[in-house]
Amino acid sequence: MRAxxxxxxxxxxxxxxxxxxxxQLSTTATPQLAVPAVSGAPTSSPGTAFEQSRAFQEQVKQQVETQMQARPMPEADK
Incomplete structure (x- = not known):
């Protein structure tokens, strides 16, 4: 009975x-994909979701490559 x-x-x-x-799922609207504006990036027409995705991927790739470049190491005082 208890079970x-x-x-x-x-x-x-x-x-x-x-x-x-x-x-909850019936009240949520389909969100629009938006690529955040980055300096140096063109801010023309938003394009399709595929184009926005590719642009965002390129921006991330460029930022990662910039961060991965070797920086000159400061010489340690001896």
């Missing part, structure tokens, strides 16, 4: 979560 009530409680909790998830 039965536990199962009923679990099913009720699952139903509540399912209703809340469906309500």
């Amino acid at each position: 039965g009530w536990g199962l009923v409680g679990l099913v009720v909790a699952l139903a509540i979560v399912a209703v809340l998830a469906r309500k």
